[in-house]
Amino acid sequence: MNSESGIQDDTQLTIEQAIANLQGEDLGLRVYAAWWLGRFRVDAPEAIDVLMAALEDEDDRTHTGGYPLRRNAARALGKLGDRRAVPVLLHALTCSDFYVREAAAQSLEMLGDRSSISLLVELLNDRVAGTHPAPEPPQLTQPFDAILEALGTLGAVEAIPDIRPFLDHFVPRVQYAAARAMYQLSEPGMADEYGDRLVQALSHDDLQLRRAVLADLGAIGYLGAADAIAQTLAENSLKLISLKGLLEKQVLLTSPPHLSPGAIKVMTIMDELL
């Protein structure tokens, strides 16, 4: 139950050791240290410094030219909440490695820095030179879902014309990311149309996609999805996390301990899924 003691028992790493490992010779220890610093939210300034340096690493390469250490460093920097990392993450958006760009887009979303919007739009339109596609099918040229989600979270209303075409993208996951962003960027009355697109996606044949859409609906907190979430063929754990997102959005509408009718409805549904 005590998470702090659990950390030490599980890993045997200390903050000092992780920071030292990240600068050491052993590539395996470096890539693990980068993950570890993010996982355990080590936001000490020295940790940020070494992670930012790791985003420029040239030593750790896969046979296809990927940068595993840069990927982990980019992911960790998003979790640590220090906006000093924004310039290096912006540079990482132009990295040849698809997965570094994906991690950088997700981290810029988490850091909530609107200065990244213009470059994200460039990337969405595939106008950044030297960026290689994903190595796996369908070999997307850019991590469109991560970019679209970041634009939605960052409130990039100016990007709506660039986002809209992705509602019809051939990859369902990308369509849903576009719908999610459009929901967040639209006026309240107009947004439901995009929330309803996600509700329809809850009946997709592919379980992985249904799970992803549950996460999307939780992230945007679309109240109109509550009943459909409960009916989705997926694990109750994931439905509960999704409904928690709806509930948290409802809680913001009233001052405690008052509850909106929507909050009461969502909790009544959640009770049945426990």
Add this chain to the structure above:
Amino acid sequence: MSDSLSPLIRAVEAADSSTLLTEAVQNLAAARQTGAIPTLIAALSYNNPGAAVAAVEGLIHLGEPAVPALIELLDLHNYTARSWAIRALAGIGDPRGLVTLLGVATADFSLSVRRAAARGLGMMKWHWFPADLLEVAQEEVLEALLFVAQQDDEWVVRYAAVVGLQSLTGAVDETYSEWRSRIHSQFEYMANHDQSAAVRARVWMAQQQIQAGAIVPPVEDRSPLSSTDWQVILEGLYSRKGQERLVLAEGDPRRYHGLAVSIAQKTENS
């Protein structure tokens, strides 16, 4: 077995893909017939979450008749099947699941098992309990749910403990004002301090519903449990209490000996 059930059971047995199996189990569960119980129980061991969820739902609807087979499953060393069986027992609220739920609510590795157990503990069929055993059982449930509400790391398990404590408040006799005030204090604390907004919101709802007197209407069906069943439950509670005493020195297990005798006599006579 009715004629309408046989094709549904054959469909489960013949299913050769994960999707077909889930659908077949859903259809069988929807039939709501006790003849489906052995097949639904078997579906808990197939290592197919979709089929298991459907089977759990079906078994919960069938209720008491499914309990003996579920208890049997608990003794097998199949962790996955066991955790599904616990979720079904939690949903049914049969007292024969009480001791198992008490054990897993506070200690199971899986958060979905702890979650289901915490909710199920509050929703026991309390009206089945003999009066004397009721007090012992509710006190154990109260301690377990307060522990979970205070200590569990997972928001959803604490949320379920709040739901369980709210149900328990509705079931506890008015004379146990100390128990009610302990639940009240725990809610007061969580309403402001639980780190999850979802849990805080659920506490507010519980407080408001308790204050408004929104209590589940009493159900009057009679307990189908035998005196042996109650003996087993009592011995389980006794052994739990004995283990706690080693650490906590709280409560005296010896009082249960007298209680065991009196319950045995009462249930034999009724």
